[in-house]
Amino acid sequence: MTAVVALEGITRVFSLGDVEVHALRGVSLTVERGEFVAIMGSSGSGKSTLMNVVGCLDRPTAGRYLLDGQDVSKQSRAQLARTRNKTIGFVFQSFNLLARTSALENVELPLLYSGVGTKERKARATAALQRVGLGERLDHLPNQLSGGQQQRVAIARALVTKPSLLLADEPTGALDTKTSEEVMTLLTGLEDITVVLVTHEHDVAAWAQRVVTLRDGKILSDKRQTPLRLDPNRQEA
């Protein structure tokens, strides 16, 4: 079975006039199907840059990137958009929901761009919102929802296209501890999906099966661990 993400020697250099910022300096990383990976590292270590490359929002300066076995490092902007639409779901720290747009319409958005018909779109978006426990809040606007609820709408939007990869850049960064736990329970409870999550918090990383640590654009360590949810003692504590 092919890996969902296969990065080989990825570099990303930003040129600011004569200054070059090396945000990624040769990252090689493989993420298998069904894995739940946390990426950690200090501020400026290149976590978000890596997520953007993996999420096809950005293209690496050099290196090869196979997503679901397909080389996407040379795709055009339009092709990348289609790849994002089909295979990737994003969850952001700041939720990034469309303002003045109902939860249902927000979740429908990715389906709209892949050309799914109105009826099926509504049905799938409704189902996704029910899955994150917001079946009663379909017509609520983002500013009528709590932070945790907004993040759950964002998760529903990320899941509605049944992507093979879910990317979350500090999804709990704007939430309190209790709400963070709810969101993590939701993310770790998902089946048939690969999750890569960026976090600063060890409490959050503890939910992952594998923790990759970056420093200065390179991988410092890559460790497997027993995830939090499989430890009944800690869950009761």
Add this chain to the structure above:
Amino acid sequence: MGPLQTSRLALRALLRNKLRSFLTALGIIIGVAAVIAMVAIGEGARSQVEETFAAMGTNLLIVMPGSNSSGGARGGFGTQPTLTWDDLKAIQTEASLVSGAAPTLRMNGQVQSDEQNWGTSIQGTTPNYFEIRRWPTALGAPMSDSDLDSGAKVMWLGATVAEKLFGPGSDPLGQAVRVKGVPFVVAGVLTKKGQSPMGQDYDDTVFIPTSTFKARLSPGLGTFLSGVIFVQVRTGEDTARAQRQVTSLLRDRHRLGQGAEDDFSIRNLAEVASAQQQGADTLSALLASIAAVSLLVGGIGIMNIMLVSVTERTREIGIRMAVGATPGQILAQFLVEALVLAIVGGLVGVGLGLFAAQQLSVQFGWPLLVRADIVALATGFSGLVGVGFGLYPALKASRMDPITALRFE
């Protein structure tokens, strides 16, 4: 994503911010309304001119005594009489391009019925005058040759005079009307003719035979015709040539040598008409171009607000791109938004313009003149403006970098 979905998407985005959408469309609304109202004004003015000249008849020459420079063109009052009854006969028989000529002798005076009294112009004329002016009777018989030969004391009333003396809708046939104590019998009432281009009421007049006029009211000056001659040209295109023909005929008869000034003047109504028409056309063009500029300004308004809107919605664009909108889909959405604003604005503008045109036509008493081609043109042009001025902002939106857009605050 099909065009229908794109339209729905654009529409939803527009409805999400109704005030901004309305303000954007306002420029186009005003522009299109202005085009339609202005063109209607221009057309109204033109039709007004056309109507009055049609009432007068454009294949008409009016020969007046006195030269142009001595003020004879005012209508023959107080000028030295130079036209003779033989001149009239010569015009009728010798000018080949002329199909008829009739004299009018004129005086101002009081006309009295049993009850009422009205100051008007009293004209002596011949039966063919009514043919030349295409002015039939509404009641009673037209003037006949025997009325002329016998010098009968019969009178034809203009519609205004009939109304003033006998009340609206009455039948004054056979009633007595006195002029300077002379009793006339009303033999007919003329149809309504309306106003002259100078705003004078054609219907405020009465007619009697020339013979009666000379015998009972003003004896005149023997061989001289103390009035003007209406000349009808065979076809409208020959009016200018007929004018030259009548001029040379009269110069011969009056024995005017080379270089001598005409002792009469001829007014060519076709010339006056075309001058006035040109005035109306210039007005039309001027108004239309002012309106077109306002439509252009409306287009620039769309571009301006779309640009602001693209910047303001940077984050929205980033979100749409993150979930998989291609640059083409973003471009289409913003382009359709501009197009919808322009077209909806255009249609509302058409409605408003039609309303304004209708109000104006009531105000000025014009027929409602809305040219379908102008309505179509204005709407089409506003659509074009939408695409033209919406393209740059839409391109700008589609070329955004998703990461930068998502970070935008």
